[in-house]
Amino acid sequence: MSKALLYDATLCIGCKQCEQGCAEENKLPYDDKIAAQAFQSEKKFTCVLTKDDKFMRRLCMHCEKPACASVCPVGALHKTKEGPVAYDVWKCIGCRYCMVACPFNQPKYEWGALNPRVRKCIMCPNRLAAGKATACAEICPTGATKFGEREELLQEAKDRIKQNPSNYVGHIYGEHEVGGTSVLILSKLEPEAFGYPLSAKIGERAMPEYTEVVMEKIPDFIPVWTLVLGGIYWISHRRDEVAEVEAKEKQNGGKQ
C-alpha cells in the first residue's frame, strides 16, 4: 500500500496555508512576496492557483512510474514503496534530465547556486516515517488536501463524485494519467485550465515505457551487433588472414 494525497478543489478556499506549511517543513523562505507568486520555483514546492472563484493546487504528482526516476543516470530520484518520489542530493550530478522529462514540469532548479539542487515536493518523508500526514494535509483547514492510502483515497474520490455529480468534472485527474499518480485531483473546473497538461496529451501510458521499448533491446543488440561487425571484419580480412596463416605454417614447418 502506498501513501497518496487527495486534493478536492471544490473544498479549497485558497488560504494558502498549505504553501506556508510546506515552506516550514522544507525550511524554505516564505513571505508575502513568495505567497503572491502564482508559480512554483526552487523556493516554492506547492502553489495555490486562482481562477475567478475556483482554486487549484500544483505540486509534484508522485507518479506511480515516474519519468524523472527512470531518466536519472545516477538514480538520484526514485519511487519509494511508501509512495513519495524521493531525491538523493548526494548522487545528483545536475544533468537536469528529470526536469526535461517530467510531464508535469515539477522538478525546479537552483539556478543561482554554485552547487545547485533539484527541488520539488518530496511528500514530507520525515513526517511519513513518524506516521504523520504531510504538512500540507495536516494544516489544511477545510480538508481539501487529504492524506491517506491511495486505494482508499481513490475510492473516496469516486464516492464524492457519485454523491455529488454536478459538483465535479467526473474525472479523477491522476487516477490513470501517465499510468497513475499518488496525487489525485477532484475539481469542478478541469485541472488543465490551471496549466496542468491535458489528460489526452500525456496519455495513460507510463512515461518510462517510451524509452523501455528501446532500452530493453540493448542487451540483445550488443551480442548480435558485435557478431555482425566481427563477422564483417573476419570476411573482409579473410585474404590477409589466410596469407598470414600460410606464412606461419611455412615457418612452423621449417622449425619441425
Added chain:
Amino acid sequence: MKIKITFWRVVFAVIMVLGLYSTYVRYLHGLGAVSNMTDQFPWGLWIGFDCLCGVMLAAGGFCMVGAVYLFNVESLHGVVKPAVLTAFLGYLLFIVGLLFDLGRPWFIWHQLIYRNPHSVMFEVGFCVMTYTTVLFFEFLPNVFERFNLQGGIKWIKRIYPVLIVLGILLSTLHQSSLGSLYLIMPSKLHPFWYTPALPFFFFGSAVAVGLAMTIFESTQSAKALGRELELSVLVRLGGALLVALWVNALLRVEDFYHRGVLGQIFKPSYEAYFLWLELLLAFVIPITMLSFKKVRLSPGGLYLAAVISLLGFVTNRLNISLIGFEEYVGHHYVPKWTEFMVTLMIIAIGFALFRLAVQYLPIFPEHGHGEPKPGIQHDAPVFGKAAVLSHAND
C-alpha cells in the same frame, strides 16, 4: 620569439578572452548567471550544440574506421587518421562541454558508481566514456610513430580488431541513444520531430555527417598543410554521402507520412520554417548538387555540398533540442552571449588542437611530421576553419 598577427589569430584571441570570462561567470556565479536556461528551458545551447552536435560531428571517426578496417576499403586509408583525430578531439571537447553544463560537474564520476541501467543518459554517458578510451587507443599509434616506438605500434596492431569492433558498437549505441533521450517527451517535443524512430534517425544522420565531416575536415587540413588531396578519395566519399542523404531523406518522408504529419509540414508556421530550413540544408540542396556529375567530380563542389549538409544536420539537432520545445513552453529560448562564447571557445580550442596535432604528429603519413612547407602557412588556414563552423551557430 615573434608571433605573427593574423586576422584569424586575433579572432581566436578575442574568443578565448570572452570565453574565459564566461567560464569565470559559470563557475563563480552559477548556471543562472551565465545562461538563459530556466525551469521551463532546462536544456539550452550547451546540450543542443556542444553535446548533440558535438557527438554527431565526431561521427567521422567510426564511419571511416568502419569503411577502412571493417570493410577493407583500401582507397580511403588516407583519411582515417584525420577522421580518428577529429573524433578523439570531438569527444574530449564534448566532455569539456558537459563540465560546463552539468550543475554539479565535480560529481560526474557518480556515473561510474551509481548506475541506473534504465536511464538513456546513463547509457550515453557510459558509451561516451568507453568510446573516448577506444579513440585514445586508436589515436595512440600517431604518438608512437612520432617517437618511433615500434613496440607500442605492434601492441596496438594486435588489439586493433577489438578496438574497431568495440568502437563501432559503442558508436552505434550512443549515436542512436542521443535520439532516444527524447523518446520520453511525447507531450513536449513538437510532432515534427517527435517520432519513435528518433534513435534510428540519429544514427542514420550520424553516418551521413561522418561522411560529410570527413570531406570537410580532410579538405580543410589539406589546404592548411598546402597539399593536394587525392580527388578519387573525395569523389568516393561524395558518392557515399549522396546515398546516405537519400536514405535519410526517404526515411524522414516515410516517417512524416506514417505519422500523418506530411500535410502539416507544408503549412507555414514557426516550426515549419525551421523544418524547411533543416530539410533544405540537409537534403534538398546537397542532394541536388551531388546529383550533378560536375559537382561530384569537383573538390570545391563536394566541399560545398558537404558543408551545407552539415549545417542542415546541425539545424536538425537544434530543432529537436530547442525549437521543438518552444511551442510547449510557450516562449522562445535565446542563448545568452556568454553561452555562445563558451561554445565558440570550445570550438576554437578544438581547431587549435587539430592544427597542432596535424603539424606535429604524422596524421598525414606521406607528408611526414616535418614542418609544413614555408610560404603556405601565411594566412587564413590556421583558424579559418573556426569561422566556417562558427556559422553553424547562427
